[in-house]
Amino acid sequence: MSALMEVRVCAVRQLTPVVREFTFEAAEGQLPGFSSGSHVQVLMPLGERTLRNAYSLLGDPADSTRYRIAVRLQDASRGGSRYLHERVAVGDRLQLSRPHNLFPLHSQASHHVLVAGGIGITPFMAYIAELQARGASFELHYAFRGRLTDAYVDELAERLGDRLHAYDSSAGQRLDLAALLAGQPLGTHLYACGPQRLLDGLREQARALGWPDGRVHWEAFAAPEPGLAFRVELARSGQRIEVPADLSLLEALEAAGVEVPNLCRGGVCGQCATRYLAGAVEHRDHYLDEAQRADSLMPCVSRGGCASALLLDL
Amino acid sequence: MPVVMKPLETYRDDFTFRNSPQAIARFPFPFPEDSYMYSVNLEPANGGASGSVFEHWFDIDEHYVSEMAERARVLERDPGRCLVMPHMAQAAWDSLEMLMEHLAADYPEHFELQRDGDRWTWINRPLGIEQHFTFGDPATLPCEPLEYITRQAQGDFAVLDQRDGDLFMDAGMVTCPADWSIKFDAGMSFKQWHAPVPLAPQMGVFDRALKYLLNIQVGQPVRRLNWTMTINPRLDTSSETFHEWGHERGLVTPENVARLVHLRVELQFMPRLPRSNALLFGIRTYLISLEELATNPAWACRLHRVLRDLPEVIADYKGLTLYRQTVVDWLSQFDPEVRAA
Numbered sequence: 058m059s060a061l062m063e064v065r066v067c068a069v070r071q072l073t074p075v076v077r078e079f080t081f082e083a084a085e086g087q088l089p090g091f092s093s094g095s096h097v098q099v100l101m102p103l104g105e106r107t108l109r110n111a112y113s114l115l116g117d118p119a120d121s122t123r124y125r126i127a128v129r130l131q132d133a134s135r136g137g138s139r140y141l142h143e144r145v146a147v148g149d150r151l152q153l154s155r156p157h158n159l160f161p162l163h164s165q166a167s168h169h170v171l172v173a174g175g176i177g178i179t180p181f182m183a184y185i186a187e188l189q190a191r192g193a194s195f196e197l198h199y200a201f202r203g204r205l206t207d208a209y210v211d212e213l214a215e216r217l218g219d220r221l222h223a224y225d226s227s228a229g230q231r232l233d234l235a236a237l238l239a240g241q242p243l244g245t246h247l248y249a250c251g252p253q254r255l256l257d258g259l260r261e262q263a264r265a266l267g268w269p270d271g272r273v274h275w276e277a278f279a280a281p282e283p284g285l286a287f288r289v290e291l292a293r294s295g296q297r298i299e300v301p302a303d304l305s306l307l308e309a310l311e312a313a314g315v316e317v318p319n320l321c322r323g324g325v326c327g328q329c330a331t332r333y334l335a336g337a338v339e340h341r342d343h344y345l346d347e348a349q350r351a352d353s354l355m356p357c358v359s360r361g362g363c364a365s366a367l368l369l370d371l
Numbered sequence: 372m373p374v375v376m377k378p379l380e381t382y383r384d385d386f387t388f389r390n391s392p393q394a395i396a397r398f399p400f401p402f403p404e405d406s407y408m409y410s411v412n413l414e415p416a417n418g419g420a421s422g423s424v425f426e427h428w429f430d431i432d433e434h435y436v437s438e439m440a441e442r443a444r445v446l447e448r449d450p451g452r453c454l455v456m457p458h459m460a461q462a463a464w465d466s467l468e469m470l471m472e473h474l475a476a477d478y479p480e481h482f483e484l485q486r487d488g489d490r491w492t493w494i495n496r497p498l499g500i501e502q503h504f505t506f507g508d509p510a511t512l513p514c515e516p517l518e519y520i521t522r523q524a525q526g527d528f529a530v531l532d533q534r535d536g537d538l539f540m541d542a543g544m545v546t547c548p549a550d551w552s553i554k555f556d557a558g559m560s561f562k563q564w565h566a567p568v569p570l571a572p573q574m575g576v577f578d579r580a581l582k583y584l585l586n587i588q589v590g591q592p593v594r595r596l597n598w599t600m601t602i603n604p605r606l607d608t609s610s611e612t613f614h615e616w617g618h619e620r621g622l623v624t625p626e627n628v629a630r631l632v633h634l635r636v637e638l639q640f641m642p643r644l645p646r647s648n649a650l651l652f653g654i655r656t657y658l659i660s661l662e663e664l665a666t667n668p669a670w671a672c673r674l675h676r677v678l679r680d681l682p683e684v685i686a687d688y689k690g691l692t693l694y695r696q697t698v699v700d701w702l703s704q705f706d707p708e709v710r711a712a
């Protein structure tokens with residue numbers, strides 16, 4: 058299990074009606090350095106249980122005295138983003154995992170195209186600091202809803218000039234994916250972070266235009282979607298666990314004291330793969346292939362059916 | 372316990388390298404059982420007993436000054452043993468920071484680091500160095516940062532770029548390799564540079580190892596031990612100098628075997644470099660002659676059984692074939708089963 062660090066909230070800023078920024082400093086000692094694209098898990102004690110949500114670090118990686126994250130209040134929040142928005146204030150202490158990077162810059166790219174949808178801007182804030190420091194060639198395409206999810210847009214306009222392409226859906230501006238991808242020179246790498254339909258659209262376009270998969274990188278939002286309640290049974294210990302609708306299987310296992318290795322908590326890194334022996338599974342990950350799904354599942358996002366208990370090889 | 376460094380010894384020509392009883396006692400004997408087969412023997416590097424080679428991230432021992440002199444000598448003849456591709460510049464600074472911080476914290480009697488923003492002062496007492504420099508500005512160091520710091524740290528270092536779900540050998544300081552070469556392996560992917568290893572690929576060892584390495588997190592390094600044998604306490608058994616040492620394998624006789632043949636153990640240590648996301652791959656080499664090793668009869672007995680039963684392909688790959696039997700014969704005196712028979 059990843060070692061946790063204790064941090065103190067040293068600044069809170071409301072960036073838009075739904076996006077709030079938090080700055081952390083080490084409660085003692087130093088924070089570890091991080092690379093652009095890294096995320097941390099933030100632990101949130103909600104009554105009996107602890108939620109862990111992953112957030113991108115958006116500060117300048119050259120300055121590791123502070124970490125910054127920005128959190129969008131989710132409508133269907135299971136309590137994580139609501140907790141951060143409503144209950145966390147300057148001076149509070151929180152526990153964080155160490156940073157880990159599942160969305161790194163590619164060292165061989167000659168040009169970087171960054172595509173952000175809404176709160177998906179966060180990893181790119183760190184990217185931009187890094188790319189500017191390196192003097193690298195890049196452009197940012199940022200789609201948002203004005204005065205709602207347009208965090209950092211003024212700051213970005215100032216820093217990037219015409220390297221920023223902003224699309225405000227409230228003003229009817231649309232990001233044209235086909236036009237964006239066409240005409241990019243060979244050696245360009247594309248990075249996308251935002252809602253699933255933006256990522257799907259980009260991947261589809263990139264494939265249609267013959268981009269190799271290795272030049273398209275994406276990060277999905279990591280918060281697991283809620284589902285229906287279901288039951289699991291652990292084959293080795295005989296333990297039975299109820300997974301409520303608003304908890305992921307991984308969270309329910311952790312609450313019951315069962316540790317499963319994990320990094321992204323969003324079905325992409327492959328760390329939490331767990332074998333199951335019986336039961337129906339609703340697979341929601343982006344990692345396992347069809348064959349692997351026959352006996353494995355990713356408990357950070359995937360769920361059992363409500364009809365019968367899921368039997369896990371744990 | 373502070374590390375006491377021995378006066379200068381040599382790893383070539385007259386080979387004056389010897390281990391003290393303390394160095395023998397802390398030697399990382401690599402065999403947990405009486406036989407050896409490849410496995411994914413990676414484990415979290417959570418430190419180890421005080422005084423052991425596992426205690427600190429970067430182990431410094433009594434041979435420090437000699438090993439650094441040997442590195443300088445190799446580099447003088449062949450500067451190409453240190454390589455940093457342009458996209459690895461940040462990882463080189465990352466490595467420098469990690470090494471300086473840990474050495475200063477773990478061996479305060481020998482090393483000291485003062486940081487004032489970007490203005491750093493580095494003091495290395497055993498080598499008589501006091502360097503003022505600006506972190507991130509290569510012009511303020513006497514040489515490229517990876518070369519600078521690894522001229523002051525024992526063991527080889529490869530720096531691996533992580534991309535495309537793989538690791539690439541895009542930088543390194545390699546002056547004491549066990550029959551490989553940073554020049555030949557430069558730019559290679561993880562599986563490409565492991566291609567010569569027999570049996571292991573079929574066992575899926577590298578697939579699993581690679582997956583594990585890709586997920587190494589900041590502050591949570593992993594380690595493993597690897598081993599081979601070397602004639603004479605020669606650190607630089609690089610592929611490109613094979614003509615200088617390869618023939619020595621034919622010199623082993625029952626009379627000289629105990630002093631000539633050395634067990635060579637690599638403590639491989641892999642931490643994530645936080646700012647560049649590259650993976651540092653430290654290869655810290657320990658040499659021990661059979662004579663020294665046999666001062667611990669349990670080790671001699673176990674090594675006897677391991678070598679006797681080692682599969683032919685592995686012995687071939689490790690270059691032991693020519694003298695294995697001579698070694699096994701000599702070690703058999705320490706094996707109670709043989710003596711009883």
Ligand code: FES
Nearest residue numbers: 322326327329357
């Ligand atoms: S934690 Fe990454 S896939 Fe589950």
